[in-house]
Amino acid sequence: MKHQHRPARPSDYEAIAAVVDDWWGRPILAVLPRLFLDHFHHTSLVIDGPSGPLAFLIGILSPADPRQAYVHFVGVAPQARRQGVAELLYTEFFALARAGGRTAVSAVTAPVNTGSIAFHRAMGFSVTGPLAGYNGPGQDLVRFDRAL
Amino acid sequence: MKHQHRPARPSDYEAIAAVVDDWWGRPILAVLPRLFLDHFHHTSLVIDGPSGPLAFLIGILSPADPRQAYVHFVGVAPQARRQGVAELLYTEFFALARAGGRTAVSAVTAPVNTGSIAFHRAMGFSVTGPLAGYNGPGQDLVRFDRAL
Numbered sequence: 001m002k003h004q005h006r007p008a009r010p011s012d013y014e015a016i017a018a019v020v021d022d023w024w025g026r027p028i029l030a031v032l033p034r035l036f037l038d039h040f041h042h043t044s045l046v047i048d049g050p051s052g053p054l055a056f057l058i059g060i061l062s063p064a065d066p067r068q069a070y071v072h073f074v075g076v077a078p079q080a081r082r083q084g085v086a087e088l089l090y091t092e093f094f095a096l097a098r099a100g101g102r103t104a105v106s107a108v109t110a111p112v113n114t115g116s117i118a119f120h121r122a123m124g125f126s127v128t129g130p131l132a133g134y135n136g137p138g139q140d141l142v143r144f145d146r147a148l
Numbered sequence: 149m150k151h152q153h154r155p156a157r158p159s160d161y162e163a164i165a166a167v168v169d170d171w172w173g174r175p176i177l178a179v180l181p182r183l184f185l186d187h188f189h190h191t192s193l194v195i196d197g198p199s200g201p202l203a204f205l206i207g208i209l210s211p212a213d214p215r216q217a218y219v220h221f222v223g224v225a226p227q228a229r230r231q232g233v234a235e236l237l238y239t240e241f242f243a244l245a246r247a248g249g250r251t252a253v254s255a256v257t258a259p260v261n262t263g264s265i266a267f268h269r270a271m272g273f274s275v276t277g278p279l280a281g282y283n284g285p286g287q288d289l290v291r292f293d294r295a296l
Contacts, residue, residue, distance in 0.1 A: 010212075017284030029284045030178050039210040039218060062187040063211055064158075070187060136165030136177040 003085055005092055008044035008056065013037040015052045016075070023075050032058070032073055040072075043096060045089050047080075054080045057089040061100045069097035069148065071107040090123055098148050105148055108134065108141040120144040151233055153240055156192035156204065161185040163200045164223070171223050180206070180221055188220075191244060193237050195228075202228045205237040209248045217245035217296065219255040238271055246296050253296055256282065256289040268292040 013034050020028050036058050037044070047055040055076040062068040071093060076085050097105055109116040111130040121127055125144035134141035161182050168176050184206050185192070195203040203224040210216040219241060224233050245253055257264040259278040269275055273292035282289035 014281070017281075020284075029287070031181075033179075033283045033287075035208075035218060035220065039208055039212050039216070042212045060183075060187055061211065063209065064187050064190045068187070070183060072183065133162070133165075135181045136168075139177070139181075 003047045003054070003080075003083070003088060005045045005047050005089065008037060008041040008046045008058070010034075010037050010041050012041070012046055012053065012056070016046075016056055019052065019077070020075055023077060036072060043069075043093075043100070045092055045096075047085060047089070049077060049080070053077070055085045055089060057093055059093045059097070061097060061102055066101060067103045069093070069100070069102040069105040071105065086119060087123065094148055103148050105146050107144045109144070111140055111142055113142075117142055120146075151195045151202070151228075151231070151236060153193045153195050153237065156185060156189040156194045156206070158182075158185050158189050160189070160194055160201065160204070164194075164204055167200065167225070168223055171225060184220060191217075191241075191248075193240055193244075195233060195237070197225060197228070201225070203233045203237060205241055207241045207245070209245060209250055214249060215251045217241070217248070217250040217253040219253065234267060235271065242296055251296050253294050255292045257292070259288055259290055261290075265290055268294075 017029060020032060040058060040060050043059045043061050045057045046053055057071060058073040060070045060072060062070060074086055074089060117127060125146040127142060127144060129142040130140040131143055132140050165177060168180060188206060188208050191207045191209050193205045194201055205219060206221040208218040208220060210218060222234055222237060242253065255268065265275060273294040275290060275292060277290040278288040279291055280288050
């Protein structure tokens with residue numbers, strides 16, 4: 001089955017917000033307020049399933065640093081995993097970021113998320129950390145960086 | 149005393165992250181990950197105090213909607229309140245947003261934050277809500293809108 005991606009729309013927010021905690025298996029919704037769809041939908045991607053989103057990527061082309069792109073959040077429905085969906089979304093975002101003049105992309109994850117660390121390594125990212133207090137006191141994170 | 153503002157820098161993150169929970173009197177750090185300073189510092193403002201930030205505003209000129217500006221977060225140290233500091237930061241951000249071609253500005257707050265609602269009303273924002281599930285299931289918010 002070939003997965004078709006499309007640019008995200010602000011109106012995707014409700015359907016995405018409704019599923020992320022279930023997809024993660026832990027409370028994660030606070031990381032994804034509506035502003036990310038409102039203001040970055042044109043650099044974000046959705047793959048539709050039969051009854052809602054099957055996967056999505058929330059991406060930013062940094063307004064402050066014209067070299068840098070940033071992947072804020074990627075979600076894949078449990079039933080769509082191990083099919084290359086996240087690879088597809090990252091590859092499309094890389095192309096979109098290059099087209100926007102970006103030469104580097106970064107992302108972060110929690111140290112506990114060993115699956116994400118292995119995925120980013122396989123996608124060619126360097127892995128730094130865990131970095132103590134990256135997102136403030138007590139919020140250690142692993143950082144990923146890759147040239148585009 | 150005249151407060152001097154300056155553009156934020158990515159390196160302001162540590163000092164800001166260290167104080168926000170104390171300034172709010174409740175856990176709020178999760179709303180302000182490092183990405184907001186990394187990617188929006190040039191549209192954000194800081195007022196320095198004698199030993200760290202006295203106040204700051206994190207603002208976004210929406211990349212997806214070229215009409216829209218967004219105030220994500222404003223913090224004022226307890227000892228600097230009731231001196232017009234937030235008004236100063238908003239007024240400067242409005243000017244910065246207009247210079248960037250923006251014609252509207254929005255923000256949100258929790259319904260419990262009656263001080264913020266009164267402040268935005270006084271600054272000329274319309275007040276909508278509380279809007280059920282604005283930031284996902286159970287996350288009701290009040291929305292503020294103002295022309296620029």
